Amino acid sequence: MVLLKQLLLGSLAAGILLYLITHLGHQDRVHLVCPSESSTCPAGGSVLRKLGVTYEQRRNGVATGRLVRQLPHAIIIGVRKGGTRALLEMLSLHPKVVKAAQEVHFFDSNKNYARGFDWYRSRMPLSLNSHVTIEKSPAYFTTEKVPERIFGINASVKLLVIVRDPVIRAVSDYAQVLEGKRRKNKTYPRFESLVVDQATCSVNTKYKAVSTSVYAKHLERWLLFFPIEQVHVVDGDRLISDPLPEIQMVERFLNLTPQISRDNLYFNSTRGFYCLRSERRHVTRCLAGSKGRAHPHVRPAVLEQLRVFFHPYNQKFYQITGRSFTWP
Numbered sequence: 340m341v342l343l344k345q346l347l348l349g350s351l352a353a354g355i356l357l358y359l360i361t362h363l364g365h366q367d368r369v370h371l372v373c374p375s376e377s378s379t380c381p382a383g384g385s386v387l388r389k390l391g392v393t394y395e396q397r398r399n400g401v402a403t404g405r406l407v408r409q410l411p412h413a414i415i416i417g418v419r420k421g422g423t424r425a426l427l428e429m430l431s432l433h434p435k436v437v438k439a440a441q442e443v444h445f446f447d448s449n450k451n452y453a454r455g456f457d458w459y460r461s462r463m464p465l466s467l468n469s470h471v472t473i474e475k476s477p478a479y480f481t482t483e484k485v486p487e488r489i490f491g492i493n494a495s496v497k498l499l500v501i502v503r504d505p506v507i508r509a510v511s512d513y514a515q516v517l518e519g520k521r522r523k524n525k526t527y528p529r530f531e532s533l534v535v536d537q538a539t540c541s542v543n544t545k546y547k548a549v550s551t552s553v554y555a556k557h558l559e560r561w562l563l564f565f566p567i568e569q570v571h572v573v574d575g576d577r578l579i580s581d582p583l584p585e586i587q588m589v590e591r592f593l594n595l596t597p598q599i600s601r602d603n604l605y606f607n608s609t610r611g612f613y614c615l616r617s618e619r620r621h622v623t624r625c626l627a628g629s630k631g632r633a634h635p636h637v638r639p640a641v642l643e644q645l646r647v648f649f650h651p652y653n654q655k656f657y658q659i660t661g662r663s664f665t666w667p
């Protein structure tokens with residue numbers, strides 16, 4: 340009896356070992372058998388559904404050989420608080436677009452960069468060769484070493500930058516940090532005292548919320564590596580008020596057949612923003628509450644001072660991009 344038990348346990352252990360050996364390194368296949376998106380089924384379920392791969396096909400592994408993790412064809416490089424999340428989510432309504440689920444921060448973080456190229460690719464979703472993979476990491480736009488690093492990996496990648504009125508963007512940036520401090524029960528100075536240098540009464544250009552909004556300076560660094568034709572600038576203010584024309588321009592820039600229509604975007608008056616309706620029309624969703632948070636009141640004189648400060652940089656930005664924005 341004891342011998343029989345030992346034999347059974349032995350063959351069970353051997354079976355487990357054999358399973359592990361044959362499955363290690365085939366994580367993509369593990370994703371293929373997920374019946375739906377869940378915490379134990381990262382990204383695989385939804386991506387495969389989007390690609391039109393049925394559960395039966397996934398279970399039988401029919402599509403296994405055709406699915407790959409591709410390096411991004413396009414990267415949303417910024418700008419922080421410009422509407423990067425809305426842009427990515429809206430673009431991924433297109434049946435040929437797949438997105439990295441989270442901000443990857445490969446090129447701006449030395450720690451991630453040291454993990455290497457394969458790590459970066461492993462952060463991308465499964466897709467077919469004909470699909471366009473997009474990732475967004477807004478810190479790329481302002482981090483000095485990033486253009487050269489991206490160029491080194493893929494010199495033909497398409498770059499998307501979404502910008503907003505630089506003053507509003509700075510307030511939005513501040514509002515995000517303020518919320519984080521409050522959550523930790525920490526105090527934080529008023530916006531006015533951060534943007535205006537108390538000693539000189541001039542604009543504090545060292546304050547990150549200000550320097551990030553000097554779009555022309557950052558863009559010039561990118562243009563040392565990439566031609567302007569490879570960069571598409573999205574108007575983040577228009578993405579809020581009337582997103583479809585902006586999204587259609589991006590579809591053209593990415594050489595995608597136009598697929599996103601008015602049916603995919605509807606204004607939600609409770610939320611005060613456009614929300615998304617997927618191709619099957621019965622799935623609707625809005626962005627998380629952290630997108631579109633209330634901004635603090637700022638003294639009008641300080642707003643005016645910022646407008647005057649940004650004006651020459653804005654003109655430069657219009658000149659470089661060949662696009663005018665309606666920033667006051």
Ligand code: A3P
Pocket residue numbers: 418419420421422423424425477511512578579612613614626629630631632
């Ligand atoms: P506010 O929170 O200041 O309103 P990012 O994703 O780059 O962090 O940008 C956040 C900003 O996206 C928000 O800034 C919001 O105004 C803007 N946005 C654009 N379209 C949106 C949408 N459909 N739903 C929610 N926020 C949207």
